[in-house]
Amino acid sequence: MKKFDLEVAVGLFIIAGIVCLGYLSIKLGKMEVLGEKGYEVYAIFSNSGGLKVGSTIEIAGVDVGRVKNITLDNYQAKLVFMLREGLKIQEDAIASIKTKGLVGERYIVITPGGSEKVIQPGGRIRETQSPVDIEELISKFVFGKID
Amino acid sequence: MKRTRLYLCFLVLLVLGIAVPGLAGVSEEKIKQTTDRILSIVMDPALKNPSKAEERKKLIRSAVDERFDWTEMTRRALATHWAQRTPEEKKEFVRLFSDLLERTYLGKVEDYSGEKVRYEGETIDGDYSVVKVKIVTKKNKDIPVHYRLRKEGNDWLVYDISIEGVSLINNYRTQFNSIITQSSYENLVKQLRAKITQK
Numbered sequence: 001m002k003k004f005d006l007e008v009a010v011g012l013f014i015i016a017g018i019v020c021l022g023y024l025s026i027k028l029g030k031m032e033v034l035g036e037k038g039y040e041v042y043a044i045f046s047n048s049g050g051l052k053v054g055s056t057i058e059i060a061g062v063d064v065g066r067v068k069n070i071t072l073d074n075y076q077a078k079l080v081f082m083l084r085e086g087l088k089i090q091e092d093a094i095a096s097i098k099t100k101g102l103v104g105e106r107y108i109v110i111t112p113g114g115s116e117k118v119i120q121p122g123g124r125i126r127e128t129q130s131p132v133d134i135e136e137l138i139s140k141f142v143f144g145k146i147d
Numbered sequence: 148m149k150r151t152r153l154y155l156c157f158l159v160l161l162v163l164g165i166a167v168p169g170l171a172g173v174s175e176e177k178i179k180q181t182t183d184r185i186l187s188i189v190m191d192p193a194l195k196n197p198s199k200a201e202e203r204k205k206l207i208r209s210a211v212d213e214r215f216d217w218t219e220m221t222r223r224a225l226a227t228h229w230a231q232r233t234p235e236e237k238k239e240f241v242r243l244f245s246d247l248l249e250r251t252y253l254g255k256v257e258d259y260s261g262e263k264v265r266y267e268g269e270t271i272d273g274d275y276s277v278v279k280v281k282i283v284t285k286k287n288k289d290i291p292v293h294y295r296l297r298k299e300g301n302d303w304l305v306y307d308i309s310i311e312g313v314s315l316i317n318n319y320r321t322q323f324n325s326i327i328t329q330s331s332y333e334n335l336v337k338q339l340r341a342k343i344t345q346k
Contacts, residue, residue, distance in 0.1 A: 092223050094317045111320050114222045114229035126275060129314050
């Protein structure tokens with residue numbers, strides 16, 4: 001009888017451990033289990049600069065969403081953004097891909113626009129700015145000044 | 148007989164159908180016209196004389212004014228702060244912003260020394276279009292320039308330019324926003340005025 005209690009306790013402990021592990025991996029992996037909140041918009045970039053699914057989207061440095069999907073569309077990068085519910089993105093907002101520091105990870109910055117028209121769920125952020133290729137710029141600088 | 152007429156009808160429709168997308172080079176054509184017009188002003192030996200500098204500037208400005216939608220550009224650059232301005236303030240800011248761009252870029256146009264402009268097509272999506280242009284310097288380096296245009300009636304007007312992939316509007320939008328949030332709109336106007344009158 002006593003031995004059985006011990007086994008139950010160990011079992012419960014291990015189950016609790018597994019649940020914790022599951023929770024941690026979902027949290028750390030930024031996965032969503034129960035339907036995602038928010039809405040989707042998409043944007044087309046001529047170059048995604050190696051951006052990854054799950055990269056953050058910021059407005060004024062505040063995290064407002066994630067990159068949900070990246071596909072190739074007519075040899076351009078089509079990015080699907082998952083944005084916070086209730087967040088209004090104007091039609092003339094500009095989405096640009098930036099780098100944290102000089103060699104850090106890529107993320108998206110949205111600069112809000114001034115239009116009265118708001119992008120509807122499933123709509124497109126028309127204005128985009130692909131990351132500046134530093135290597136290309138350096139080569140231009142080395143082999144000849146631009147202006 | 149009737150059948151032949153029907154075929155003829157189809158043929159006409161078919162030709163029209165092909166001709167319409169053929170006309171789609173329309174926004175690129177507009178950019179080309181304006182560029183050619185500005186280049187002809189810049190290259191005009193009669194206007195090279197320093198005494199004609201003012202006139203030359205005016206001619207270039209009027210050619211640019213025709214193609215650029217200053218109000219739209221200003222609205223996009225001021226972004227969230229645009230709606231809070233009164234109509235008079237908006238009007239004044241449009242003038243200041245266009246003067247600022249003129250001051251910043253006209254000098255570059257006047258330094259023109261035979262760079263080639265290569266047109267690389269356009270992408271039209273509804274009322275919006277992107278015209279891709281490459282400027283080839285004398286050292287044979289390409290500078291990609293993308294004009295973003297919006298259809299206005301029958302005309303196409305520029306509302307943003309990206310050079311080397313960097314958007315002009317985004318650049319000013321970030322700067323204006325940080326000045327306004329750090330100090331005030333009045334301060335931004337003051338700074339712009341100082342910049343424009345600065346020699």
